[in-house]
Amino acid sequence: MKPEDHQDHLVDMLLSELLGKESPPDVREKVLEAAERLPRPSIVRIHPGVKPGRRSRRPVFALAAIVALLGIAGALVQLQRISNARTPEITEFSGEIDHKGGRISPGESIATGKGSTAVLRYLDGTVLRLAPDTGIVVEETSRWDRSKLIELVSGSVEAVVSPQPEGRPMVFRSGNTHAEVVGTRLSFSAEEGRVRLEVSKGAVRFTPGTAGGGFVVGAGHFAESDKSGLRHGKIPVPGITGFTLMNAETDKPIRKQVLVSGETISLYSLPTREINIRADYRGAPPASVKISVTRHDGTPTGLPPHAEKDQEHPPFFVAGDHWPEGRPEDCSAWTPRPGSYRIRAEAAYTDERRANPGEALEIDLRITE
Template sequence: MTCFLRFTHVFLAGVLAGCILTGLFSTCLLAQTITSVAGNGKEGCTGDGGPAIQANLSAINVAVDRQGNFFVVDEIHQRIRKVASNGIITTVAGNGNFGYSGDGVPATSTALKYPAAVTADAQGNLFIADRENQRIRKVAPNGIITTVAGNGTYGFSGDGGPATQAKMSSPRGIVIDAKGNLFFADRENSRVRKIAPNGTISTIAGTGAYGFSGDGGPASSARLAYPTELALDAQGNLFIADEANFRIRKVAPNGIITTVVGSGQGGYSGDGGPATRASIGYPGGIALDAQGNLFFADPSNLRIRKVAPNGIITTVAGDGIEGFGGDGARASSARLSYPAGLAIDGQGNLLIADSGNNRIRKVMASSQSPAVVSVSLINADTEKEIKLISEGETINLASLPTRNLNFRMNTSPATVGSVKMVLSGSYNQTRTETDAPFALFGDNQGNYNAWTPASGSYNLTATPYTGPGGSGSVGTSYSLNFKVTNQPSAVPQVVSFSLINADTDQEIKQLTNGDVLNLASFPTKNLNIRANTQPATVGSVKMVLSGPQSRTQIDNGTPYALSGDKNGDFNAWTPAMGSYSLTGTTYTGSGGTGVAGTPLTLTFQVINQAQLARTGAEASAEDLPVMAYPNPFRESFTLKLKGQADEKIPVVMVDAYGRKVLELLRVDPAGQVIVPSPQLAPGVYVLQVGEGHRTQRYKLVKDK
């Protein structure tokens, strides 16, 4: 059941298969190199206006348009984000609020409610399956959002009438054909429905009865079981991910439905044989290329699979092991984490919403010219990658696990004719490698030769060729500058935590162990917690919060915020009531890698208790501030007093008739007391704190 729920969250939300239009794509996708094109691996919603590859995101779905842009469906943060052809990410729909609002206004100012899928038409309109709002919405090229289908009511009705008056039940996959007909999966009605250009809605597949039947007959007479994803090919065939039937079905232009993938048995089998005999998991996103190859996400099997025009099924991406890895290498050897949405871009590349990895990944089409796409620093002792080297980076030998190093050139596709590498600077090296891995200092079938660089500045340029030994056509070169140092440094550490006002981004207070945080006493309930480090900048900080709300956050850049931030603009977090433990640990490397510092752990309690109401108007300079929580209480309450450290303060509790029901002879103001009171009847009570002229009275209420 745990796995099923995981899949439900990841891919039952709906995936755009991609609207494949005649003449758009001309390349054939084979098993090729995989790379990341959006997302840094951290869940969140940051980075707008900057490179998509550096952004925090949550990706359940992906779609493309004719202009070379692709769109990311962020179901968690109620947004649709766009990655332009220049790699810059922005938000195009959704203000981050969960709900329904705002037709006729800019799409970025309106609320969405679990958006599931998007598609774009030739005119630049963007259509959104706004799942839990039970609507299909349109964002025009001028950015204004409207509703084109659904009246917001869960159910089924309206066929033959205006789509905006129809009921629907959790719309998911959505595509549009060249004639302007819009199709969507009405998942929980077990139907696929069509909105004609004149706005009329109808059912084109499914009777509404959950099950499997109807192959070889009219699609409108067939049974479906939670249809979730859709795709169209250039011939007008509509493909349906018939999720709970473990099948992909095709509705031909004449309306006849057949099965094209899946035997109906859940599992993983059949590669190299007929797709209709294969076992698949709950199918996710679908996409088709110009050659008629059908690609679909098999999330539970952690793979992307392909059905060729001859009906043979194979795996094109994912090795079946959950995780992240393989960028710059062969896609079929890469690690995926519950891949969901698919789309094919204008160059024939396959885009994957790698939802569990919070990334959009791209599998290159085979017809592309060779290119060196990145350079990896290799541990020559273990043959493993240490990290990707970026332009201008400083490599500190003292922070690495070894000084036996090498550099590997990562190419697209993974296999090219040869790569020529030229290193200049404090050390000079020229080498041409014909066989992968393409290592600057050579290797023996993947056993890397070791090199220890001298300190200084370097330039590395790598050029791929289609032929061996630097022959044939020249591909796209990759060049970077870097420095090497050897500077041992003290292990950094977290020295304190600060409570932050996320409205103003200012510190409220430094947290101390055992703190009681009373939300009622703060200027806002929009909070965050910042880890303060020594030195001020470290490789990364890992923060682990446990309690009523649990969270693990790894932050690579200052400020190191438990709930994240965007360049110092802190994300808001309102903690639930209860007791928490927070541990912060620094690391010398990014992403929680490298040498760990000494962890700092503290505990704190969150309450939401206004100061107790006085029963009288008396006040004096000798008041005894009292805090009792929760109020109202049930089985017990906690009492905290403030007074002189050397005094003991008497506390008496009386009922509404003035009868003494509880007495604490002496309470130490330096601490707190948990007062059990299961014997008390529900009602209003009065705490009498202090004695003589210093006696103060406060109201407490016991709930039923």
């Protein structure tokens, strides 16, 4: 075997030991190029009767240099693998986001706007779904740690976390409150000093920022922490929780209180005659909401035709919105004729490819001039 063949064989053997069979070909080529630039070993010929001189150490230095280069290459490849393991990629989004797309490296952030959503995926299959008005930062625990760390600035994140390596849970953090996830399905939200965790599958260790140690939150349970203290228990059944009267000119609620069944609304007393009604929900956004409006006398309601279709994007309005035009928060205007109305809204939730109906809500209203 020629000397250069010995060298190639040695490089392949050391690369296999250091990096495994998946070592990138460009790393092998760079190491071979570096080895070619090393000093060649000198050949010493010994003649009879002549005392041999001191043997050259260049071959030893060359071998040590190759091993050092391979060690550096291995460290660089390992760092790249660790970075890829904790770097999510934006796989889909709707509306406006403040990131150009692709991978989100440690230290980078992403935020969704009003009515916008985004889906992030890790190499191990872990999926994050960012709700509208949500901001996160992808953090790193240390350069050599494969653990995933998400800093939730505001909003809500749903996560389906693949089983994580032992001792390296995925961490969701907001301020001093954090949740350690080994592998489960959950939602993590933060709003105005309140942090809430909901676990739908598996178990999560929740450590509140307030005084006290952490504890495990099991499937079907929640934990919530804010300045007033800590609350935990079973997750309420998801569904529609109320109806809010909206000003269609400003897209803002006319009042904070939800509508009450049997209530009478005087159009004259309102700041505008162009109104809408928003169906509010509890927990994670539903996959869709079906809203129906009828008059007790059976006459037409005056609602636009598209309002009768199932709505798939929050917020959910009785008279619909301008989502197709890219304005999901801009609710359509509706001026109901005087009379008695019945409004019903039912949310549908998708779980493991099955559609599950949530709690429906129905109210009766009387509209007057």
